[in-house]
Amino acid sequence: MKVTYNWLKEFVDFDLAPVELADLLTMLGLEVEGMEHLGGGLDEVVVARVIEKAQHPNADKLSLCKIDAGDGELLSVVCGAQNFSQGATVALARIGAVLPGEFKIKRSKIRGEESFGMLCSEKELGLAEESDGIMLLSDELSLGQPVFEALKLKDTVFEIGLTPNRADCLSVIGIAREIAAKLGRKVKYPVVTPPEDGEPVHSKIKVTIQDSTGCPRYAARYLTGCTIGPSPAWLVNRLQAVGVRSINNAVDVTNLVMLEMGQPLHAFDHARVGGGQIVVRRAEEGEVFVTLDNQERKLTADDLVICDRDKPVALAGVMGGLNSEISNSTTDILLESAFFSPPVIRKTAKRLGLHTESSHRFERGVDFEGVPRALDRAAVLIAHLTGGRMANGQVDACPAPRKPVTITFRPERANELLGLNLSSDRMADLFRSLEFNVIPTANGSFQVCVPSFRVDIEREIDLIEEICRLNGFDQVPATLPVAQVVSERPSPHQTLQRQVRDCLVAAGMNEIVTFSFIGPEAADRLLLPADDPRRNSLALCNPLAQEQSVMRTTLLPGLLETAARNLNFRNLDLRLFELRRIYLPEAGAEMPREPLCCAGLLSGARDEARWCHDAQAVDFFDAKGIVESILGLARINGVRWSAEQPEPFHHPGKSARFCVGDVQLGTVGEIHPVTLQHYGIDYPVYGFEINFEALVRLAGGQRAILPPSRYPDSVRDLALLMERERPVADLLDCVQALRIKELEEVGIFDLYQGERIPAESKSVALRLRYRSSERTLTDDEVQKLHQKVIDAATRNLGATIR
Template identity: 50%
Template sequence: MSWIRDYVDIDIDVNQLADALTMSGLEVEGMTDRYDYLDGVVVGKIIDISPHPNADKLTVCNVETGGGVRSIVCGASNIRADNLVPVALPGTKLPSGMVIQEASIRGEMSYGMLCSDAELGLAETSDGILTLSGSLEPGTGIKKALNLTDMVFDIDLTPNRSDCLSFLGIAREIVPIVKKKLKYPDVRLPAGNGPIAGHASVTIEAPDHCLRYAARIISGVKCGPSPHWLSDRLKSVGLRSVNNVVDVTNFVLMEYGQPLHAFDLDRLDEHRIVVRTASHGEHFTTLDGVDRVLASDMLVICDGTKPVALGGIMGGLDSEIRTDSRNVLIESAYFDPAGIRRTARRLGLKSESSHRFERGVDPEGVITALDRAAQLILETAGGSLATGVIDEYPRPCTQEVIQLSVPEANRLLGTELSSQQMSGYLASIELDVRDCNDDRIEVIPPTFRVDLERPVDLIEEIARLAGYNHISTTYPVASVISKKPNPRLAYRNNLFDALVGCGFSQIITYSFISPKSADQLSLASQDSRRRTVQILNPLTEDQAVMRTSLIPGLFATMVHNQNLKNEDLRIFELGKVFFHTENDSLPDEVEMISGLWTGSRQPESWHGSGTRVD
């Protein structure tokens, strides 16, 4: 929640917020405290320190922890008597995986561990034991002492809400709940050091797969460890820190929901980016070290000579950012969701980037996220920014106006909302309300809401923002009109009942049969049942045509049962058969009924085995 609070002021309890989000359509499945691992760490006051009798670099500390004084062996040199320090009690599991236990260290028993801020997961590095300030009572939980409270929401998103795969997206949903304004990051970039055109170029050869590709270049960066605030933010969402440049791209991914990729510009041949589809059988080694064989419909990002990334999924080994990288090209793009989904599934390769591209990102947010990444890289890794941005956008997207009928919306919802109330709800989530009167509202949805296409989509938004619990329950009102029985339906039901009464069981078989069925039935060459309808994409060769008779299905069922030693069989099928017609029109569909009886006429009894029908 600390990350979300950067974008919206939240003044309600987290449980209230979780309930409100769930009622608005974002189901909060659970909440966890990201600092719950510190439950076993308390404030301790060092009473006295004495040298360890068997180790020159160790000391033995008597520490008051609220439940009495305990002896703890420590190797740090920065501790003093009367210091307040964090003490991990036995049974505590630290972020490193170490479980604190009572142990004998060089012959002296130690009943806990004095901790540094790094050992508590509160810093990347430390110079010694963390010294606490203030008037803290020994035994106070370290979470309370340091005010460490940060709840993590586990939200179950439906696939259509790709806009909520980011902190800004979730914050946008919180805005109408808390009645506050959304605070976007303040992105300001310095003047560049020369036109970007002289540094690199971008060519899109597959415009159906890549609808937009933008890039910025930063020269003279210094790759290294990320500052604590950056690595801690990534850690809070389960991402590991790599280096400051890569961490920035992951940070912006989580902030805006826009996947980015950073290339080492000096490792891109000819300083070119070419977006194309792969050659059939082309090989490419991804960042995870796996050599992958590509198909001709898979999108690749190439330099002047070779692939350097699987578009929208994962980068390659040859152009990744390393500690000696100095010049960086940042990619921000919009790829076709269907193509990314198909490639990821066929290669068995899922990533945070592909997860978002598959569901659709904001094509108009490409540059905003790119600028944010450039700003943060300059802040954390230094360097100088090339002037301008490369932005290949062959077919800019447009949003259609949706006409919403106010009376129709109220009819479907069972409400009496005014057009002003409806437009207020829609505007609160950044929908562009162009025109509003008592009967009609004109709305242009933002490009980040790929799920809003029809009036009913807007009605759903109004319902969840107004609150489903505020919509009164009403019973449906319908007129009951008597209708004469259908003679054909009545005949079918009577026939069905008669067969069941005679001991027959109904079966349902596939409408697809083998082309050889006509020969197996010894049909004449002119028999109409040879006029089959061919299947363009049959499941198997034995299911390549539509049936013109129900008998092949009955025979197949009989053979299957006889193979299982079930020879006494009474079955029938009521279904349609299909006949090919001229001029490629739709096939003729005829409803038919067929039955099959095999085995004994009646069950075996003491009278005898009975006669067979076949």
């Protein structure tokens, strides 16, 4: 937001220097990001008069002039412009003056004639973008006076960085209101008395609002007999000072009032508004509209448009239409002032990439009650500058009136939060200085009625912030907060996370952190079936790239992409793991479920290759061993391994699931060659996934710790033939189910298939260790126990002794 020092002084009296004013505004929360001194450093550009103008003796297109700068000495100046004559009052840049663009005026010789200065144009002085000749001044100005001072153009422009909530300060009056509140002054609002001497406005304009949500208020006035032309110098200079280009007297007034009061307006050529009718409605899907910048816009049903009887004439709150713009032939004007819903305007402007001064204000919220006031202010100025006549009255369609916001305010609460000790009367005065209506109540609190221009005040805490601003941020004492230092122990969940990470690092693995976003094609790369719930990923509304457009439902894609990148750089021995969240959408829930998951990949050599031998490659059992270490760390009992129903991205026959009861803890196995091909990997890779949330729930199982027996053991080996397809785990489960307390240990030491073994069978060799903690077992006792194992295996599994 740009505003000038002199413009502010028109609405509030103050005697602060520009630097002091900048400090005051910044301390009020309106940060002054920059200051520009108009006319600063240009005091050597003075009012002068052409005493003599003659043809340059050596150049046809140059003049040799005698200039009086008010000091009694005539200066010789060479000039190439032809738009002046002898006796004209001009702007002379003396020798030593520095013009905008760091152009320094020096004594020079032009075609053999000396020149002691330069006659300046508006463009050379930074007062216009283009100019046809030198700047001609009024003959009433005093010679020798600095031009900017004589024309009252010396000013200071403040560039203020506003936070989005301070929509009220997107106007000169809004900032003046802040200055007045801080200095205890009154705002001098413009007095507007429309000279309504024309025919009734309702005979010329009819307004229909079809969407009262998008447009709860629309006001209009009608002016006739207008003459469109250039704006007067005071208006042009005022707009140019804040970076707004002059267009014509009618449009310039709408821009002036928008900057002055914060209310965007729009002027239509009434003759081009079909039937004099205004209809505010939503656009039709795919409707095409050409805006003032001569760009064709394709609209959607979410956009709000201003239409006449037949067609759209403006994109509400954003930009007018080319088909109804003011031109030099315009005589009758339909002037619009409205309130549009901020979300509607924000959505349209963002979708079309069309950010204008108008949309900037409507997006943040304008003064609902200021709509008719700004309309009257602009109508009076347009009538004055164009010579037009104003119709009697204004159309003010307001299908959705708004009630003032009233908030209960507790002075003691404000003092408590701010660390101050302000009296209730002081706080009430601060509110009244901001034009808030304050009504004290019996219990010592206030009922504060918020004016309509403060759209940012919604809660008591907002009022407390106003007290802090106006009383001064520098008045808030610097105190340390009272805090109780509490040493909290990590939860079991956090403890197990740390322990699992340490366990994996101890196993030689490296933790990585990948993006939570993956590409939608990841499910296809993992060969997931169509009904797999992991295909139901959450899509991002604004993805940075297609490869990161959905939230991950598994950690494997990130791990495989990392592995592929490392393998491409010949980093072949990989031990990677990640312990992070995945995102699983749930039907009927607004947010997805975000469980922790642990996954890892292994590839390459098991141990570092030495000079004397080649290292062996990792295999399934390396990955399984790491998983078993984690299960042992978590003290989980009753884990059962199964090769049935492998994951689609695992190699069949080289993978397994591990469960406790009906709860699946995870999977481990070799990654399927097709999946590896999808990621451009040519090396065997083994991976595992662990459901960390299930791991936490099942962790902490009790294990009996028994002292070692003092008595000798007895070891028996047992070789059994069993069905080839039956898992060996069934045999171990069968033996464990006997619950023989003297059976201290059972393990497999051999598995054989081949010669002398039926094709449909396999030989499994068990080693069983028997020992009692009470006495030495006899051979007969051991044999009886051993026979129980044989009988159970033959009876339950159909096994036979080899």
